[in-house]
Amino acid sequence: MTDTRPASPVLPEKQAWRALAALCIGFFMILLDQTVVAVATPQFQTELGASLNAVVWVTSIYLITFAVPLLVTGRLGDRYGQRNVYLVGMVIFTLSSLACGLAPGVEWLIVARALQGLGASILTPQTMSVINRIFARERRGAAMGIWGAVAGFASLAGPLLGGLITGTLGWQWIFFINIPFGVLSLVMVVKWVPSMPTVTRRVDGLSVLLSLLAVFGVVYAMQQGPKLHWPTWIWFVFLGGVVALLLFLRRQHTTGERGADPLVPLGIFHDRNFSIGAFSIATMGFAVASIALPMMIYLQDGLGMSAEKAGLMLVPTAVISGVLSPFVGRLADRVHPRVLSMIGFGAMTVAVGLLAAVMRDGVSVWWILVPVVLMGVGHGFIWSPNSATTMRDLPPQRLGAASGVYNTTRQVGSVIGAAAVGAAMQIGAARTSLGNAMGNAVIITACVLFLGFVSVSFFRSSSERASGSMAD
Template sequence: MAKRERVHATTLPLPEAQAWPALIALCVGFFMILLDQTIVSVATPALQTGLGANYNEVVWVTSAYLLTFAVPLLVTGRLGDRFGPRSLYLGGMVVFTLSSLACGLSPSMTWLIIARAVQGLGAAMLTPQTMSVINRIFARERRGAALGVWGMTAGVANLTGPVLGGIITESIGWQWIFFINVPFGVLSVLLVYRYVPVFLTTERKVDPASIVLSVLAVFLLVFGLQQGETEDWALWIWVCLLAGLGFGWLFVRQQSRAERKGNDPLMPLKLFSFHNFSMGNVAIFAMGFVVAGTPLPIMLYLQHVHGMSPLAAGCMMIPQAFSSLTLSPYIGRKSDSYSPNKLAAMGYAISGLAYLGMFAVMQFSAPVWWVLVVTLFIGIGNSFVWSPNSTSTMRDLSPQLMGVGSGVYNTTRQLGSVLGSAAIGAVLQWRVNVTDLGAAYGQSVAVAALALLVGIWAALAANSRELSIEKRSQQADFQ
């Protein structure tokens, strides 16, 4: 096996004829993860009725998944460097597929919540490996095109999830929103085993103290943000969040100590010597904030104000998914020949204006067809963000830092998602009690437009130093 790893490591990046089948194999699993997030939200009322669940139990069907997904991402990204991204991906896909089967067979809410937690762990194992492998098998000047296909996969999942979830739930039952993962999971395992190569791995042991501190820090932060609104931001929630920040500070300090002891730090601080990596993480935090926080007020607006069914409301998102699906491959290719930072800044700006448009539609009771126009531009903005921002963030990292870099990137995005859900949900709850429904939903969406200003700033800040960082990266030795 060692000989095989050495051969693959010395022949990277792969030739085009080998790299693209490997990318398609990875995108099957990426599609599953995104599909599962969107498809379950549509089936929530059916879950509540079918299993006799109360509101708190229904919330934990999603919360348990997000918690176990977000908490281990730093660890699983680094474990991909230690044991190989291919091995971690295959293990994660097996866990995800089997837990999906367990979700569909759930006889009670307790069983379903536990199975969803295991499903989140499987997703955490495989998600960082996807970006890590793409950045290894494609040459630097071709990564944008590959990440464009990766972004297109997200568009397909976002288009398919709400519509497919509504059709499945109404026709054959909520159990099949989980059973549908099983054949995709088997296919993904077979394809990745066949087309994704084995990479050279690091032999140094990952610092145990860093693992413990990272898990405690992310768990306390994510759990506190998830439960804050439910618990009316009680004192213990703030203690939880402050403790999470404290463990985060200890974690950062531990990284330098780990290297002095001869262990691999879980998050090497030299990652942030790359200005574009730092700015890219700030930008993806803002995108995670918006993408996770805005679907709830939009879906509630369509169903409560305009009386749409869940399926009809889901279909209103088709223009967003279609525009993202159509443009993502093209924008991905452009990011190989044009500044990806400027493309990302343009995407954040388009998305910000689109969410301001959504605010106006809701606030001033515009005809519902205007929602279709706005979601079209949201999709256009998204297509300008995903591939260019990922390209800019990851392209200067050495292969030895791809796994941990991907873990940091995905953790940052997930933290943004949790904070966005909490912040936009809190604004929504506050405004519903003092104004009419349409205005309340619109004002909560306006928070997303403000968050996207951070994304614009981060993308432009990265662009201003892009050339100097490129020259630095050619001189840096991360071997």
Template sequence: MALPQAWRCVIALCIGFFMILLDQTIVTVATPAIQKDLGADYGQIVWITSVYLLCFAVPLLVTGRLGDRWGPKRLYIAGMTLFTVASLWCGLAGSIEQLIAARAVQGLGASLLSPQTMSVINRVFPRERRGSALGVWGATAGLSTLLGPILGGVITSAASWHWIFFINVPIGVVSVVMVYLWVPRFKPSDKPIDGVSIGLSILAMSALIFAIQEVQRAWWIWLLFPVAAVCAFFFIRRQARVIGRDPLVPLSLFERRSFTFGNVSIFTMGFAIAGMMIPIMLYVQQVRGLDPLYAGLLMTPMSVLSFLLSPLVGRATDRMSPRPLAMTGFGLMAVGVAMIAGMIAAGIDVWWILLANVVLGVASPLIWAPNSTSTLRDLPGSLAGAGSGVYNSTRQLGSVTGAAVIGLILQLPIGDSPGITFAVSLVPAVILLGVGMWGATASREIPKNNPPV
């Protein structure tokens, strides 16, 4: 495919991808308004985000492979249509129960379309240009997550929380039309996907993610962890023994060192980004008294710098190894989060957080684009959907884990000042970002003159 046409594909796909990731964080700033308007308790409010993440993350391994089986274009359009209809339902919801149900459908739509974006990029771009394209994908992932609190604050202050969902509807329609017109159809795989693998995957992911989200609620939730482990064991064993059908996750993917360690790193980034937004937004609003608009504006430097630097970093990944870029990004990200934790603990003026967000704004594009490139650029077309599904599943699992772990710490009585609890809750994110830096260091790329087969 000619490069101008390939770039049109990226634009069409990233519009929807931006929207589904935006909806992970845009709700956080509007949470107090939703709680007041719908008369919800704390447990119900938590599930507005939790059910979206659950229904987004659980099917990702399956939906990535379904893109290979039925075509990524079909899966994307189906997912975007479902997400758009569910967004309208969210905006019209008159009770907290309706809103939670609509968010579940939103998550399922997001799961259908998310893996198809990377799968198409790997098929329409030559290897030497995939870095720039995956850089745009990574920038979209990073920017959408960071812009969520800002847009949530602006929309909630200017209109009402309903409009954080209504705004998705026209954008979703435009995305479906653009994908229909600009994204080509690819020949689907003629091998059926192993049904037993699908069942084991859904059982393992459902048990694991639900257990992570609800572990503090009741003792019996802990029993889901061994259930998830047993299902995962039989799932992995099944992948090596499937005959006559496509395995859901070909184990040959993990023979690539760059793929394995790239997934380790993206887990830590998902953990940090999803987790750190919760204490920061709660601290600046509940402890320091900022309204939603100003709370969202605190994240402006991170978003602006990410937007400006992402194209430059994307082009750099085509000219040099992405590994040192990713290593630098993870290191700076850890420093930035540690700075915010220190500022909160010290109780200094909240606007000093802007300085830390400058560091995070430089770090974010250095992670998303290079890590995506080193992990996925060298996958053959036959593994594009499966690899994308695994990568997106890993990222979402990190997001769910980060939100759960940091949310759990926020409920612990730590110190005499509320600021101390918020600061301590950010420590796991700093540690995990260090692990992400190690993953970027340990990764190895396939030489350009030795492409995958």
């Protein structure tokens, strides 16, 4: 019989940290897999006899199957229990990693990567939901600090491990390495993560279909449009996604009347901090996806650096972020939420603005280290405070849906960022020098991050929320 209690008990501190360690293994694997594969792309093309278009799809299909189901998979945790859904996602991710490593051809690899993205999509929202349910409210910032440190370390380890593994063991092992860690995470989650109370009503099936069509239409069009030079049919795919989104939102208003739960309870957007957090993390997703490529092109093609040296230029960002995140996470439990987030988004905005200024012909490469260091500060002050503030005051029965929305906005922001800056790079390269074009392209990113900075200035503390509610 389904447990209908309104909230699960907070775990004892020691057990909660053990559960977090189990979840972070899976979270690390997913983030690692988003970056490690890019390093092996030339090997895919050579050893599998694949065309450039085919190897591009090795990455593209993963991002599509990861982003599209997030609204649904977040809700599955509410319906069937976050622990159970996480285990299913990890099994799919681990087995598909084995299939990737055994792929005899690029077609097999693309299919296996699609399944891998689906597994990642199933387990990702559960991680954030469980953290918010097992830790006491005043300890969630500290937990999210560790979560943020894992993200920082994964962003550093991906390119470095990818190059090391591909160069020594072969590209297959960037997938095989997931298997022991996946098994370890399964064992640890079974042992340390408790079962969570679930909701009893079914989720509306038409809402699920509309959400899949909406996210797929927008993500596919934004991701493939620049590569295909925006043919007419891709605009129809995009418009179809927008129409499906409007129908989806309308459906959420009326689903309760039919005896089902909405896929996304629109009431979560009445929480001011959640709405702000979901928007601001989309701007951060935009930035993360849009900065690396122009930087790498500038460093390698513009300045003639090797791929290895260019990759090392980003190491300070990951190191500083990883060191700061646990410290900032603890502060997030005590400091006004807008303070830390404004420091983070302010640092990121200034950093990318400086990046646009120094990625110019004739400017010494060492000037890039200034914005690289600032970006590390920005990352360290954004991920854990933003997620902790966004989710802190939502009721437990809505955490799965909220986590799905939060992760979806981040992924959609990433897709739009990559498309927008990619288009700016192409236009700029046709009109000016390569170096100046890369600098001009990231001006867009700085403007988007400034919107994130402005939005987080409206975060409210718990006392302000309480006084606002009393005034209402």
